[in-house]
Amino acid sequence: MPGCRATAFRIDDCLAVDAGGIASALPIDEQARLDHILITHAHLDHIKDLAFISESVLGRREEPICVHSAPGIIAALKSHFFNNVIWPDFTAIPTHSAPVIRLKSINPGDFRVGAYLVRAIPVTHTTDALGFAVSATGATVAFTGDTGPTALLWEELNRLERLDALFIEVSFPNSLQRIADISQHLTAKTLDTELDKLNRDCAVFIYHLKPAFLAVIEGEIGELGRPNLRVLKNGDVVCVDDGVATLRTRPYEPTSAVPSSTVVPPQSA
Ligand SMILES: [Zn+2]
Numbered sequence: 001m002p003g004c005r006a007t008a009f010r011i012d013d014c015l016a017v018d019a020g021g022i023a024s025a026l027p028i029d030e031q032a033r034l035d036h037i038l039i040t041h042a043h044l045d046h047i048k049d050l051a052f053i054s055e056s057v058l059g060r061r062e063e064p065i066c067v068h069s070a071p072g073i074i075a076a077l078k079s080h081f082f083n084n085v086i087w088p089d090f091t092a093i094p095t096h097s098a099p100v101i102r103l104k105s106i107n108p109g110d111f112r113v114g115a116y117l118v119r120a121i122p123v124t125h126t127t128d129a130l131g132f133a134v135s136a137t138g139a140t141v142a143f144t145g146d147t148g149p150t151a152l153l154w155e156e157l158n159r160l161e162r163l164d165a166l167f168i169e170v171s172f173p174n175s176l177q178r179i180a181d182i183s184q185h186l187t188a189k190t191l192d193t194e195l196d197k198l199n200r201d202c203a204v205f206i207y208h209l210k211p212a213f214l215a216v217i218e219g220e221i222g223e224l225g226r227p228n229l230r231v232l233k234n235g236d237v238v239c240v241d242d243g244v245a246t247l248r249t250r251p252y253e254p255t256s257a258v259p260s261s262t263v264v265p266p267q268s269a
Pocket residue numbers: 041043125146
């Protein structure tokens with residue numbers, strides 16, 4: 001709805017996690033600087049702007065943008081999205097050998113993209129879905145993708161050397177717990193029990209709130225009384241420096257001055 005965008009995160013200027021709003025949010029020259037996109041799963045709110053970034057960057061890059069995900073998700077993108085029916089096959093445009101988009105299958109576990117070490121972790125959703133932990137020198141941040149209550153994600157995050165910020169979904173109000181359970185998403189209530197599975201303190205940023213229930217969900221998250229939780233808004237910027245996560249809450253403007261910031265405490269209670 002107006003004022004909302006589908007899911008996408010950018011890390012520095014070259015890596016993205018999901019592509020739901022990546023073309024709606026970024027100017028074309030910044031879209032063209034993205035070298036890699038990690039896709040959590042193939043639901044439309046996480047992939048739709050792959051269509052538009054493909055057009056935006058055509059003729060603006062020497063190398064393809066690499067789109068990484070699990071084999072089933074990559075196969076779905078190929079069959080159902082870049083299939084010359086729903087959208088032109090930008091994995092072969094302008095040529096097979098030098099396309100705009102290159103799809104790459106990755107298995108759960110660790111792999112490198114550019115300067116980053118990525119850990120892909122299966123989560124619990126209605127389709128193949130991954131969470132990602134992304135590490136660079138001196139910082140690790142993790143993204144749950146869409147998930148209901150899950151187990152392996154927390155085991156893997158608890159095993160990481162460090163975790164500075166966690167980005168986790170909450171989709172529905174507590175009154176729709178049954179819908180959340182069926183569709184394998186979280187409410188504030190199940191967020192609370194999931195976060196109890198994380199054996200470490202870090203700043204937690206919440207996204208994926210269904211637009212029709214924004215105010216109710218935010219209220220229920222506030223009632224949890226956990227000081228390390230923040231609900232993200234469009235264009236928010238999170239800086240991780242020396243283990244401290246700072247949230248800049250002003251909508252993203254590419255040429256603007258530095259916005260005001262709040263430090264998000266890592267302690268969970
Ligand atoms: Zn989903």
